[in-house]
Amino acid sequence: MRLFSFLHIFFTVLCLTISGVSSASNTTPDALHLLRSMTQSFSTLSYDGVFVHSEAMNINSMRVRHDLMGGVEYESLVDLDGDKIEVLRIDDKIISVYPNALVANMRAPLIPPFRRFKDVESDRLIKGYDMIVGEHTGRIAGRKVVAVKLMPKDQYRYGHQFWLDEENHFLLKHDMLKTNGRLLERIQFTSVNFAPDLKDIDFVPKEGSYAEPEVETQPRRVKNLWQFDWLPKGFSLVWPEARSLNHGTSMLLLSDGMATISIFVEPTMKAKTMSILNMGATIAGERSIKVKDQLYLLTMVGEVPEPTIEKLMTVFMPRQD
Amino acid sequence: MTALKSGSPQNDCSRDHDSTRENDSLQENNGSEDVLSSLSAMFDGEATQQDLEQLIDGDSAELSRQLESYHLIQQALHKDSPVAVGLEDSLMLRVRAEINVDASFPEEQGLEERSVNNLLPFVLPSERKATRSTWRVALSSVAVAASVAFVVILGGNELLTPDTGAPNLVAEVRTPSESMVVTPLAELDENALQVDNVRLQHYLRQHAEQAAMTVGQGMIPMARVVSYPVKE
Numbered sequence: 001m002r003l004f005s006f007l008h009i010f011f012t013v014l015c016l017t018i019s020g021v022s023s024a025s026n027t028t029p030d031a032l033h034l035l036r037s038m039t040q041s042f043s044t045l046s047y048d049g050v051f052v053h054s055e056a057m058n059i060n061s062m063r064v065r066h067d068l069m070g071g072v073e074y075e076s077l078v079d080l081d082g083d084k085i086e087v088l089r090i091d092d093k094i095i096s097v098y099p100n101a102l103v104a105n106m107r108a109p110l111i112p113p114f115r116r117f118k119d120v121e122s123d124r125l126i127k128g129y130d131m132i133v134g135e136h137t138g139r140i141a142g143r144k145v146v147a148v149k150l151m152p153k154d155q156y157r158y159g160h161q162f163w164l165d166e167e168n169h170f171l172l173k174h175d176m177l178k179t180n181g182r183l184l185e186r187i188q189f190t191s192v193n194f195a196p197d198l199k200d201i202d203f204v205p206k207e208g209s210y211a212e213p214e215v216e217t218q219p220r221r222v223k224n225l226w227q228f229d230w231l232p233k234g235f236s237l238v239w240p241e242a243r244s245l246n247h248g249t250s251m252l253l254l255s256d257g258m259a260t261i262s263i264f265v266e267p268t269m270k271a272k273t274m275s276i277l278n279m280g281a282t283i284a285g286e287r288s289i290k291v292k293d294q295l296y297l298l299t300m301v302g303e304v305p306e307p308t309i310e311k312l313m314t315v316f317m318p319r320q321d
Numbered sequence: 322m323t324a325l326k327s328g329s330p331q332n333d334c335s336r337d338h339d340s341t342r343e344n345d346s347l348q349e350n351n352g353s354e355d356v357l358s359s360l361s362a363m364f365d366g367e368a369t370q371q372d373l374e375q376l377i378d379g380d381s382a383e384l385s386r387q388l389e390s391y392h393l394i395q396q397a398l399h400k401d402s403p404v405a406v407g408l409e410d411s412l413m414l415r416v417r418a419e420i421n422v423d424a425s426f427p428e429e430q431g432l433e434e435r436s437v438n439n440l441l442p443f444v445l446p447s448e449r450k451a452t453r454s455t456w457r458v459a460l461s462s463v464a465v466a467a468s469v470a471f472v473v474i475l476g477g478n479e480l481l482t483p484d485t486g487a488p489n490l491v492a493e494v495r496t497p498s499e500s501m502v503v504t505p506l507a508e509l510d511e512n513a514l515q516v517d518n519v520r521l522q523h524y525l526r527q528h529a530e531q532a533a534m535t536v537g538q539g540m541i542p543m544a545r546v547v548s549y550p551v552k553e
Binding site: 301302 | 525528543545
């Protein structure tokens with residue numbers, strides 16, 4: 001009888017454990033499904049909303065609009081607090097709009113970004129993060145939301161929490177968090193309309209404003225001459241080639257599916273010791289490296305902890321294949 | 322490599338490879354010629370065990386010079402624009418590394434798999450460097466021949482790549498100091514921006530734009546751009 005009781009308890013515990021494990025293992029696929037749906041919602045939904053972006057000591061409110069008209073994707077982002085800068089995107093073409101030519105000339109020219117990713121890099125994400133879908137729903141900008149939490153598996157990346165519209169999985173709030181839980185950056189919608197009456201005229205620069213001319217969307221691809229001797233798990237190069245910017249600068253892009261790190265390398269005449277700068281979640285590192293007799297200035301910018309940038313800057317070297 | 326065979330000097334060397342070697346002892350620089358002859362034989366895919374031993378024991382500087390001249394010949398044959406070579410030393414390092422790695426490969430790895438994995442022995446995971454098995458010792462001469470030939474051919478192809486920016490393979494790497502000072506980016510606004518800071522602003526914007534296209538959140542990550550310092 002005692003043996004029977006023991007076996008009964010053992011199997012009960014075993015069943016509970018198995019059910020616990022199976023429910024925990026469902027969280028990652030569920031989270032990935034939601035993140036995938038969120039990514040697609042940015043391309044497929046029509047929306048007109050206002051959100052607040054806060055990091056460090058800065059708070060900005062911005063308006064974002066998006067629509068698909070005649071098979072063409074239109075998107076605009078307007079700074080509501082500052083210089084009334086507007087960034088327009090028509091498919092993969094980016095146009096910067098400034099209130100006047102004076103402000104426009106103060107800004108560095110926009111270089112068109114590369115083709116947008118429209119899916120979630122699930123393999124990379126799984127390597128870098130544990131993912132949980134929140135059990136309870138909440139409300140943001142007057143809409144019901146479901147929470148998805150990404151907890152970093154190591155100290156080389158930040159944590160993320162997303163609050164997605166329960167109905168269409170649009171991102172309504174995003175927190176970037178240090179491993180100790182400290183908030184680094186927050187984006188939160190205060191209002192959003194998913195049935196806006198947008199017309200193509202809404203994506204034309206206003207009279208009196210100064211629009212930067214459109215630039216060709218095909219950036220110059222060049223052979224990547226560089227490599228990393230080490231990368232945090234899940235991080236890899238987004239493009240196989242490097243991108244050539246102005247003045248002989250090559251740009252590489254690393255990503256773990258959530259965080260991105262841009263690498264800029266250019267010849268220089270001046271040796272520079274390593275320096276690190278930060279603003280909110282963004283960290284920038286600079287140093288010179290010597291290759292044979294040539295000095296190169298290496299700059300890395302990313303939304304990752306300082307030690308990640310520091311370490312990556314010491315393992316960056318000429319490619320060996 | 323085909324181009325090298327057709328009329329190149331080293332092809333003649335390889336053709337007379339065996340007979341030349343018998344008379345080498347009578348020549349003043351016989352050792353150097355042997356090594357060059359072995360190198361030529363390897364380029365032609367006719368290297369013997371003796372050739373490999375010559376290469377291993379050879380003067381790497383001389384080999385590097387010879388490789389460069391082969392490269393120039395290839396350039397002339399292919400009408401390529403002049404390129405900076407700068408890779409000779411690394412090639413010889415690879416040959417040596419290849420041989421060293423061969424001496425420490427795990428027994429469970431097949432020859433075919435090994436030849437692929439050996440392309441870049443210096444980036445192999447550390448756990449692969451295990452002890453050498455007895456049957457591997459028995460096959461070592463074949464394995465060394467195959468792997469060294471593979472690496473040299475690979476190196477030859479690499480030299481052909483018209484990549485004028487090809488840097489040397491080793492960067493000076495310093496470890497970061499433990500007490501790294503982190504400067505708030507906002508402080509850039511407080512000082513008159515110098516050229517460095519203008520450049521950094523440009524990079525910050527470029528980063529924000531690319532990040533926006535990568536993380537699947539629409540243009541929202543570009544909201545960071547307006548927070549960056551912009552004074553000039």
